[in-house]
Amino acid sequence: MDWLSFTIYPVYLMIFMCIYGCLAIGLNIQWGYAGLFNAGLAGFFAVGAYTSAILTTSEAAGRLGGFDLPFPFGLAGAMIVSGLIAWPVGKICLRFRSDYLAIVTIGVAEAIRLVAKTEDWLTNSARGITGVPRPLGDLPYAQAQLAYLAIVGLILIVVYLLIERQAHAPWGRMMRAIRDNERAAVAMGKNVPVRRLEAFMLGSALMGLAGGLYVHLARTITPDAIDPMLVTFLVWIMVILGGSGNNRGVLLGAVIVWIIWSASEIVTDQLPAEFALKAKYGRMFLIGLLLQIVLRFRPEGLLPEKLRRAPLSEGALSPTGHGARIQAPHKEI
Amino acid sequence: MKLKSLGLAAWLLGTCALATPALAQVNIGLLAGITGGAAAMAPEIIKSYEFAVKQVNDQGGILNGQKLVGNVADSGCKPQVAADAATKLVNVSRVIGIAGPMCSGALLAAANSATIPAGVLLISPAATSPEITTLKDNDLVFRTVPSDEYQGQALARTLLSRGTQTVAVSFINNDYGKGIAAAFKKEFEAKGGKITAFAGHEESKSSYRSDLAELAKGGADTLVLLDYGDTSGLTILREAIENGFFKNFVGAEGMKTSAPIKAFGAENLSTFIASAPIPAKSQALDIFNAAFSKAGGDVNGSYVAPSFDAVFLLALAIEKAGGDKTKLPQSLRAVTSGKGEPIMPGEWKKAKELIAAGKEIDYKGASGSVNFDERGDVPGSYGLFKVSGSDYEVITEMK
Numbered sequence: 001m002d003w004l005s006f007t008i009y010p011v012y013l014m015i016f017m018c019i020y021g022c023l024a025i026g027l028n029i030q031w032g033y034a035g036l037f038n039a040g041l042a043g044f045f046a047v048g049a050y051t052s053a054i055l056t057t058s059e060a061a062g063r064l065g066g067f068d069l070p071f072p073f074g075l076a077g078a079m080i081v082s083g084l085i086a087w088p089v090g091k092i093c094l095r096f097r098s099d100y101l102a103i104v105t106i107g108v109a110e111a112i113r114l115v116a117k118t119e120d121w122l123t124n125s126a127r128g129i130t131g132v133p134r135p136l137g138d139l140p141y142a143q144a145q146l147a148y149l150a151i152v153g154l155i156l157i158v159v160y161l162l163i164e165r166q167a168h169a170p171w172g173r174m175m176r177a178i179r180d181n182e183r184a185a186v187a188m189g190k191n192v193p194v195r196r197l198e199a200f201m202l203g204s205a206l207m208g209l210a211g212g213l214y215v216h217l218a219r220t221i222t223p224d225a226i227d228p229m230l231v232t233f234l235v236w237i238m239v240i241l242g243g244s245g246n247n248r249g250v251l252l253g254a255v256i257v258w259i260i261w262s263a264s265e266i267v268t269d270q271l272p273a274e275f276a277l278k279a280k281y282g283r284m285f286l287i288g289l290l291l292q293i294v295l296r297f298r299p300e301g302l303l304p305e306k307l308r309r310a311p312l313s314e315g316a317l318s319p320t321g322h323g324a325r326i327q328a329p330h331k332e333i
Numbered sequence: 334m335k336l337k338s339l340g341l342a343a344w345l346l347g348t349c350a351l352a353t354p355a356l357a358q359v360n361i362g363l364l365a366g367i368t369g370g371a372a373a374m375a376p377e378i379i380k381s382y383e384f385a386v387k388q389v390n391d392q393g394g395i396l397n398g399q400k401l402v403g404n405v406a407d408s409g410c411k412p413q414v415a416a417d418a419a420t421k422l423v424n425v426s427r428v429i430g431i432a433g434p435m436c437s438g439a440l441l442a443a444a445n446s447a448t449i450p451a452g453v454l455l456i457s458p459a460a461t462s463p464e465i466t467t468l469k470d471n472d473l474v475f476r477t478v479p480s481d482e483y484q485g486q487a488l489a490r491t492l493l494s495r496g497t498q499t500v501a502v503s504f505i506n507n508d509y510g511k512g513i514a515a516a517f518k519k520e521f522e523a524k525g526g527k528i529t530a531f532a533g534h535e536e537s538k539s540s541y542r543s544d545l546a547e548l549a550k551g552g553a554d555t556l557v558l559l560d561y562g563d564t565s566g567l568t569i570l571r572e573a574i575e576n577g578f579f580k581n582f583v584g585a586e587g588m589k590t591s592a593p594i595k596a597f598g599a600e601n602l603s604t605f606i607a608s609a610p611i612p613a614k615s616q617a618l619d620i621f622n623a624a625f626s627k628a629g630g631d632v633n634g635s636y637v638a639p640s641f642d643a644v645f646l647l648a649l650a651i652e653k654a655g656g657d658k659t660k661l662p663q664s665l666r667a668v669t670s671g672k673g674e675p676i677m678p679g680e681w682k683k684a685k686e687l688i689a690a691g692k693e694i695d696y697k698g699a700s701g702s703v704n705f706d707e708r709g710d711v712p713g714s715y716g717l718f719k720v721s722g723s724d725y726e727v728i729t730e731m732k
Contacts, residue, residue, distance in 0.1 A: 008451075009424040016417070118506055118533065125533075126508040127464045130441055141450040218416055219445035222438035222508075224370075225412040262417050266425055269404070277379070280367045280407040 004142040011145045017258050018152040019213050023235045024242070024250040025163055026206030032245035032305065033172060034199035035179035036094065039102040042231035043109030044204045046116055047085050048078035048211025049221045053129045054122075056216075060131075063124040071135045075155075075212040082208025083201045085112075090200040094193060109228065117223040128222030132215050152213055159206060164247055175199055176245075229284075234261065237287055241294050243301025252303055260287055358400040359656060361386075361647055362422035362453075364433030364443070369410030371435050371459075377634030378458065379405060382432055384628050385644035392681040396656050401648055408434035412442030419443035423451045429658045430454040430651065432643040435636070437462030437508050444474050454661040456647055458639035458700075463512050466708045472662040477639040477646070477700055479610065479713030481509060484585055485516025487715045487731040488557075488608045490524065492583060497555050499527045501548040501579070503569065504559035505587075506533035513585055514559050529553040534565065541569045545578045555581040562590035570605075571596065580604055594723055602720040608731060611716040621678040621699035638699040641678060646703065648681070649696055652688050668696050671704050 023041060030036040052074035059066030069077075093104040116123045123129065136147040166172055178185040178192050186192055215221045234257060242253020261283055268279035294301065363382040365375045386403040395401045404426045408415035415434050422428045424447075431448060433455075434440050440460040448455045449470055456475045457465075463482040468474055492500065500521070504514035511533065518528055529551025534544050548556065556579040560566030566588050573579050574597065584607035593602060621641060622632040630637060649668045654660035668676075668684075673693025676684045687694050696703060703711050718725040 005424060009420055012417075012420045012424075114535075126506065126511045127462055128438060128441065130445070130464055130468060141452075144450060214413075217446060218412060218442045220412070220438075220441040222412060222441060224410070224436070224438040225442070227411055227413070230411060230413050262421075265406070265418070266421060269406075269426075273405070277367060277405065284368075 008142050008145050011142075011149050013258065013262055015145070015149050015152050015217060016262070017255050018149070018156045019210050019217070020235060020238060020254040020258055021156050021251050022159060022206055022210035022213065023231070024238045024254045025159060025247055026203040026210065027235055027239050028203075028244060028247060028250045029163065029199050029206070030203035031239060032250070033167060033175040033179065034196055034203075035098065036196060036200055036203075037098040037102040038105045038200070038203065039232060039236075040105030040107075040109030040112075041207055041235055042226050042228050043105070043112035044082045044086065044207035045211040045214070045231045046109075046112050046221075046226040047082045048208025049215040049225070050116060050123055050129070050211075051081040051208065052078040052212035053132045053215045053221050057129060057132055060124070060129070062120060063129070064122050065129075071133070071216060074216070075209060078208040078212030079205040080208075082211070083205035086201045086204035087197070090197045094196045094200060106228075109226070109232065113223060113226040116226060123223075126223060128220060130220045132219045132221070134216045134219055137219070148217060152217075155209070155213065159209070160247055160251070163206075167247065234287075237291050239301075241291060241301060243303040243305060245305030246301070246303050249301050249303030249305070253301070256302075257287060257290075260290065358402045359395050359651060360402050360404060360426055360428040361644070361651075362419070362426065362428040362431035362433070363403045363405045363644070364408045364415065364418060364422070364431055364435075364439075365405070366410035366435045366439065367405075367407040369408075369414070369436075371410045374435065374459070374635045377631050377637050378433075378435065378640045380630050381625065381634070381637040381640040382644050384625055384630060385641045385648070387628075388624075388645075388679050389648045389681050393685060395648055395652055401651075403644070404428060408436070408439045408443065410434075410436040410439055412438050415439030415443040416446045419447035423447050423453050428453065429656070430456070430647040430661060432456050432458065432640065432647055435459040437465060440465060440474075441468065444468060444470060449473055452658060454647065454650065454658075454665065456643040456665075458643040459636040461512065462508050463516060466710055470709065472709065475646075475665065475705055475709035477642040477698060477703055477711060478636065480710050481512035482516040483710075483713050484608060484610070484715055485513040485518075486520040487713075488513075488583070488585060489517045489520035489526065491608070491717055491729070491731040492555075492557075493521065493524050493526050497581070497583075498525070499529060499553045500555040500557050500583070501530040501551055501553040502528055502532070502557045502559070503530075503544065503548055504533050505536055505561065505565060507536070509587065510559045514557075517557065517559070527553075534560075534569075536561075536565045538565065538568075540572065541565070542572055542576065545569065545573055545576070549578040554579055555583060557583045558588060559585050560587055562588040563592045567592050567596060574601060581606075583607070586610060589718055589725055591723070594720055599720045599722055606717055606719050606728065607725070608715050608717050609725075610713050611727070611730070615697065615699075615701075617677050617697040618699050624679055642696075642698040642700050642703055645678060645681075646696060646698075649676075649684060649688075649694070652685060666705065668694055669703050669705055671695055671702070 030038045054065050055067050055069045055077045056074040057065050058068050089108050093101050117126055137144050238253035238257045239250045243249025264283050269276050365378050367375045386401050389401045406418040406422050408418050437460040440457050454473055458477050461481045463480050466480055504510035530548040570593055582605045586609035589607040589609045626632050650661050650665035653664035653668055673695045674687055676694050676696045678699045684694055715731040716727045717729050717731055719728050
């Protein structure tokens, strides 16, 4: 029995990697495939988390709820609502060029956070929602963690396979074509705004899914969980570090960044007390440093996007179409 | 690629092995928001935690002379960070009890995802959200700081008994303001008072005139302002006085700062009263203050007394339970039952001897009596203050 309890922390680490994996794949669809700079991940994550929490909890005084739906409905609701919220946002904002889109999405995420913090009837405002059920959560501690890892892992595998399939289908090629040369795609008769909106909504739905998975793990959601640093920027680092445009790459990024973020504390705690306290701030620095090194020496990420080269003269094109984009955002109309 | 993941796995295993504790020690977790929104309070709180640990170790250690080891971890004042830190404390550092975390959202996540499933006792010195009271915690979550609920209720009762029947309520929109305002509203209306307007406001706006105009529409001449006196509370108070929106002002502990007196002068604040926890002038608090300041701590730091109590109570409960994790909650209740030989802060040796002799003990906390109710909360003691000269003066104690 005791050996099982030693697995709890690694299992917990992996659960978070899977949740971040969902977020990273969602962002990869938006940035990696469609070239959309979404800096408001935390907002869509929060919408998913709150939706699933509201749908699956029992009646509570003073806020919307009491639906008591089972866990899969919560997750489905999280994806649908996040996707639907992405629709007007995308409809309005996708006309902006990439850096403007980033600013607008930051604003949207902040608006969502304020709504969650203020609207009593919807989210119980600052006090948040507690008592969210976890599937198989009544098992003993270690078994419950393993069971949840199995669920989250399975969901991540399904998401990965479906998105991989989608990326290799004509849809994926078309998205990359739009990303790399919008005018050429228009000339080929592709409906660029609609396709972009599709990618934006699909990515946001996956972010909502990640929010749903998180809320059933933590069994509680408060507005302070909608943290741009922990949700938005950490995921961006995962995607850039791992290699945007490659789902396997972003998953690797999620694994590496989360290990550095969480497990590094175990190592720094071995230091003398005064350094150990300072080291808690050091993890942010460590991750920033890693990002700098990757951008300097391997801007395409650890596992770069695999591009099939067209048999054209290569000198005219940028050699790694994707990596170059990180340093200099591509020009659009 | 394979090599890389192998390396990662080896590193992970290595760190786990490193962190496996030696035997002749008792591990407890000390969670504090070292980074994040409440980081300013953390250094003194950690000092207070470690001061309690040191007192236990200096006076013979815990159980059979074992060393009590406090593992400091960062709860970041964020749910995700706190849950992660608590999981590490419980499963890697193998702690049997945790003091902290400081923020309510952090506590809810840490308790739900780590300490309650693992059966680890958690005592928070600073999380005040009423939501924690209703947590399904198998009697594993306690706090040495009163819930905001109590202050709101006490304030409502005191106002009614002073003859104020009609008020408007304005609160800062965070878990502090919201919690205390909701408790106030419930109690005030239940006891027959009338609330003409009830609205939250965001912090650090440059002007609140429109909010105030809206609040004043109901015709109440008393404004209950649940905010911080150094920031937006000060702005609201100034605009309300200048424009005569309200005649009387009532605040809670957040408003009881020196800033309004400095800004407006005592002569303009004759109709301003504020409630605040009275650190129940006790012998226990004097003993703690003297010892803590001698050890280099700041006795005026926020939540230092409840932090000390949390760790000291944890140690007493472990001693009483003989180190048995499953008996910790009942042992904690046994050492704070109000019956038995009183134990002052820092009297570890005396407590240890009495427990060994099988006698009842009752810990007198530096922060108050710490006699927990059935939900693991402590009732606070509050006073109502008015401005007098350049400081505040107690008018009455609040029941």
